[in-house]
Amino acid sequence: MHRADDPADPSAEEIAGLRSLAAELARDAGSIAFAGRRGDEAVDLASSTKSSQTDIVTRFDRAAEEAIVERLRGERPDDAIVGEEGTNRPGTSGYAWYIDPIDGTTNFVYDLPAWCCAVGVAHHDRMVAGVVNDPAPGEIYTAGAGQGATLDGRPLAVRDESDLGRALVATGFSYDARRRR
Structure with missing residues (x-):
């Protein structure tokens, strides 16, 4: 493990290990959320909100984040942890984990699969690994610096599309109603 005063880039093996751990954490969070969503209890629409009425947080967001934080504290106690639901734990290793336990909570609450x-x-403010677990279809996207990206272990590649009118560039919806018009 690197110390905060040693900004050397992590090795390919270190990145692969971080990527693997991130995948396990995202799978665990997805299992917690998916099981909760499929449980007998209806998701409480009035759980709470953050920055706006449509920026919802549920008990499943919190439970999934808590599970990730607990595991990271055990396995990587010197790393910083920043969570969407409020975790902000400083670290000394030079590594920082960023967690969004349920990205798309509004869709989750309304039982939409998105x-x-x-x-x-x-590592020292440079992203080195990331994972997105899409529990509804059971898909795991992973990426590591210098290692490419995969979907369920199969390499992903960008399309060679030069016509912007035919390319999918990005999608997103703001919490601010004025920006959604």
Whole structure:
């Protein structure tokens, strides 16, 4: 493990290990959320909100984040941890984990399949590995610096599309209603 005063880039093996751990964490978070969503209890729409009325947080967001944080504290106690649901734990290793236990909570609450669990790790502010677990179809996207990206272990590649009108560039929806118009 690197110390905070040693900004040397992590080795390919270290990145692969971080990527693997991130995948395990995202799978665990997805299992917690998916099991909760499929449970007998309806998701409480009034759980709470953060920055706006449509920025919802549920008990499943919190439970999934808590599970990730607990595991990281045990396996990587010197790493910083920043969670969407409020975790902000400083570290000394130079590594920082970024967690969004349920990205797309509004979709999750309304039982729409467009939500996921995201876990990323940076080394001295440079992202080195990231994972998105899409529990509804059971898909895991992973990426590592210098190692490419995969979907369920199969390499991903970008399309060679030069016509912007035919390319999918990005999608997203703001929490601010004025920006969604």
